[in-house]
Amino acid sequence: MAKALVVGTGLGGLTTALRLASRGFEVEMVEKYHQAGGRLNQLKKDGFTWDLGPSFFSMSYEFDEFVKFCGINMPFEFVELDPLYAVNFRGSEKNFLIYKDLKKLAGEFESIEPGFEKKARKFLDESGKLFHDTFDKVVRRNFNGYFDYFLSLSTVPWGHAPKMVRNVWDELGRYFSSREVKEILSLVAFFLGDTPFKTPAVYTLLSYTELEHDGYHNVKGGMYKIVEGLLAELAKKGVTIHYNTEITGFTGNGDKMDSLIDSKGNHFKADTYVINSDAASFRGKVLERRKFSEANLDKMHWTMAPLTLYLGLDQKIPALHHHHYFLGNNFQEYAGKIFKNEIGLDQPYYYVNTVSRFNPGSAPEGCESLFILCPVPHKLFKPDWSDREQAADGIIADLSTRLGVDLPKHIISKTVIDPDGWEQAFGLHRGSGLGLAHDLNQIGAFRPSNRDEKFGNVFYVGASTLPGTGLPMAVISSKLVTERILS
Ligand SMILES: Cc1cc2nc3c(=O)[nH]c(=O)nc-3n(C[C@H](O)[C@H](O)[C@H](O)COP(=O)(O)OP(=O)(O)OC[C@H]3O[C@@H](n4cnc5c(N)ncnc54)[C@H](O)[C@@H]3O)c2cc1C
Numbered sequence: 001m002a003k004a005l006v007v008g009t010g011l012g013g014l015t016t017a018l019r020l021a022s023r024g025f026e027v028e029m030v031e032k033y034h035q036a037g038g039r040l041n042q043l044k045k046d047g048f049t050w051d052l053g054p055s056f057f058s059m060s061y062e063f064d065e066f067v068k069f070c071g072i073n074m075p076f077e078f079v080e081l082d083p084l085y086a087v088n089f090r091g092s093e094k095n096f097l098i099y100k101d102l103k104k105l106a107g108e109f110e111s112i113e114p115g116f117e118k119k120a121r122k123f124l125d126e127s128g129k130l131f132h133d134t135f136d137k138v139v140r141r142n143f144n145g146y147f148d149y150f151l152s153l154s155t156v157p158w159g160h161a162p163k164m165v166r167n168v169w170d171e172l173g174r175y176f177s178s179r180e181v182k183e184i185l186s187l188v189a190f191f192l193g194d195t196p197f198k199t200p201a202v203y204t205l206l207s208y209t210e211l212e213h214d215g216y217h218n219v220k221g222g223m224y225k226i227v228e229g230l231l232a233e234l235a236k237k238g239v240t241i242h243y244n245t246e247i248t249g250f251t252g253n254g255d256k257m258d259s260l261i262d263s264k265g266n267h268f269k270a271d272t273y274v275i276n277s278d279a280a281s282f283r284g285k286v287l288e289r290r291k292f293s294e295a296n297l298d299k300m301h302w303t304m305a306p307l308t309l310y311l312g313l314d315q316k317i318p319a320l321h322h323h324h325y326f327l328g329n330n331f332q333e334y335a336g337k338i339f340k341n342e343i344g345l346d347q348p349y350y351y352v353n354t355v356s357r358f359n360p361g362s363a364p365e366g367c368e369s370l371f372i373l374c375p376v377p378h379k380l381f382k383p384d385w386s387d388r389e390q391a392a393d394g395i396i397a398d399l400s401t402r403l404g405v406d407l408p409k410h411i412i413s414k415t416v417i418d419p420d421g422w423e424q425a426f427g428l429h430r431g432s433g434l435g436l437a438h439d440l441n442q443i444g445a446f447r448p449s450n451r452d453e454k455f456g457n458v459f460y461v462g463a464s465t466l467p468g469t470g471l472p473m474a475v476i477s478s479k480l481v482t483e484r485i486l487s
Pocket of ligand 1: 464
């Protein structure tokens, strides 16, 4: 039986391990953290439970494809969100509710964007066409070099070409004039870890996936149920996992990797190695490839970092929606400066997940568990996070004002993770939360490949290889790498 060693138990690692186990591989996994899941992790403290990172997902059909491939039942339950989320702008009491139903959504925007429904219909028809013209040809496939990539791009109708040069913000400006509508619809760029001013307009296809196609989904019992479900399936297949085990070295023989070595000097041997650690930084830090040296990694474009807060409150906060975005009134200036650390966090933009609203078991009776995510500069732009408590308190103060609730009085549990913490826990380069950004020169054949350049038996899966970041992309990534390995 061929043996595969998977380094990392992020969603990409877990789903690849199960795909390979279902095709007869003996699979062993190693993980530097003390439990599985990578960024899709869990924190338990003071009687509360929080998902560490992801709080909803799109493209549920990618999980359908995955379970079908593995011949298993869906190991967790998910529910479509409606409304998808709420958005508040500083200084206003209005919360815009983002519905998938265009008529209902138009009701939210009619006063600020007359004719919204018609404009949105046109915009979504266009982004839907883009999605269906590119998803299978460009997103869900492997490329054997640049020629293959450009060949496949050439089969995409040319009408979409201007979206390669425009950014998301300019594309939205072709359909909508209201500042609020454009800012809300451009949040999809932040889901990719960058601003709408830098993200190519091709990613407006995500507006179609969120508002029309498959929407967003919550997981019953919390997002970590995905990991627990996958672990149960892996256990049935006899997959072993070594936690607190960080790979730091290797031995190779010509064009084959011989073994991977952990920080304690243990050797792990296999026929095939799948790396779920970041595809760019692993090549540099462990395989010592010059192209991915520290200096060259820093020249690449990395997504923003997360500053995350996990709060346990002694009372419910009815004014909060389940998924709630809190934006300011200086969007363009803030987005242009914040990730380069050229503006302070005194008027922060952030997202709140009222975890216990959908998942009551995550907080003691009568209490509320909140997750707050504030996108901040990664460590190349802001290396010192000794002010993290101050930054966190600023966010809590802003939220208190906006909700009219004195939150600090009600906090009975508080944990803050800054970019340093994210980097140390999961080996994220400079604490970048979503891995490599999705500029045109960092996607497709330009993204670090899922097949190693030197060792024929080494492959990569996860956010910084094909196709990109986010939970459904990690599942697609496992499909693509498995196809490579099986072929
Ligand atoms: C704060 C936050 C919020 C997010 N919210 C969402 C969301 O709502 N929806 C969504 O779809 N996506 C979201 N994402 C993105 C999503 O979490 C990631 O894209 C996805 O989980 C990445 O999975 P991955 O397969 O790349 O593995 P990772 O999660 O990166 O896991 C890799 C694993 O490898 C381990 N590892 C690394 N190096 C080594 C080594 N040398 N030896 C051993 N083990 C190693 C790490 O410890 C880690 O466990 C969010 C991300 C963050 C940070």
